[in-house]
Amino acid sequence: MExxxxxxxxxxxxxxxxxxxxxxxxxxxxxxxxxxxxxxxIIDTMGTAMLFFGMFLQAGFTIVSLKLFLILLFLMFTSxxxxxxxxxxxxxxxxxxxxxxxxxxxxxxxxxxxxxxxRKRL
Amino acid sequence: xxxxxxxxxxxxxxMLLVLIRAFKGPTVYDRILAANSFGTLxxxxxxxxxxxSERPDFLDIALVYALINFIGTIAVSKFVHFKDLxxxxxxxxxxxx
Numbered sequence: 157m158e159x160x161x162x163x164x165x166x167x168x169x170x171x172x173x174x175x176x177x178x179x180x181x182x183x184x185x186x187x188x189x190x191x192x193x194x195x196x197x198i199i200d201t202m203g204t205a206m207l208f209f210g211m212f213l214q215a216g217f218t219i220v221s222l223k224l225f226l227i228l229l230f231l232m233f234t235s236x237x238x239x240x241x242x243x244x245x246x247x248x249x250x251x252x253x254x255x256x257x258x259x260x261x262x263x264x265x266x267x268x269x270x271x272x273x274x275r276k277r278l
Numbered sequence: 279x280x281x282x283x284x285x286x287x288x289x290x291x292x293m294l295l296v297l298i299r300a301f302k303g304p305t306v307y308d309r310i311l312a313a314n315s316f317g318t319l320x321x322x323x324x325x326x327x328x329x330x331s332e333r334p335d336f337l338d339i340a341l342v343y344a345l346i347n348f349i350g351t352i353a354v355s356k357f358v359h360f361k362d363l364x365x366x367x368x369x370x371x372x373x374x375x
Binding site: 162166169172174176177180181183184192193199200203204208211214215220223224226242245246248265 | 281282284285288289291292295296298299304305307308310311312314315318319321322325326329334337338340341344345348351352355356358359
């Protein structure tokens with residue numbers, strides 16, 4: 157039984173770490189801010205949840221696992237909230253989601269600066 | 279090799295990758311997003327470190343870190359958006375984040 161719990165814990169921790177790395181690579185390589193939020197979401201949901209469940213199995217039913225559960229519950233509420241707020245702030249600032257794959261980031265930034273200048277002139 | 283040390287190594291590598299985005303990020307929102315992810319990873323590292331040193335009392339610190347991280351991210355995105363942390367004026371409401 158001990159061995160089984162250890163094995164499941166190993167599995168969850170390793171898969172959670174893999175999700176963390178995948179999320180970070182997504183955060184690093186995706187083309188614009190709105191798609192990068194996708195990578196951050198993987199880190200916040202799958203990576204964190206799997207690591208916490210792995211620790212949960214090691215802790216057993218104690219006050220420690222209750223704390224782990226509380227952190228996880230809190231994170232499940234706050235992570236979408238922050239992402240939503242950030243997406244709205246970015247949208248309001250004039251960043252448009254990348255729909256055309258021939259418009260690179262630097263070009264978009266130049267466009268954004270131009271729009272800001274025009275807004276100031278008005 | 280301990281299972282928690284392998285998880286800690288993975289978290290550290292992830293933190294490095296996220297930090298690269300925080301330094302590179304073309305817009306300020308990329309940096310905020312990376313800082314938020316970095317805070318989440320720090321919280322995870324604190325929790326894993328507690329299990330690694332067999333003193334899971336560190337989870338309280340992780341819980342507080344999660345709270346501060348949330349408030350900090352919201353505050354920074356609001357500040358960048360409105361250039362001000364005060365509530366918007368009642369007669370000229372530009373909306374909230």
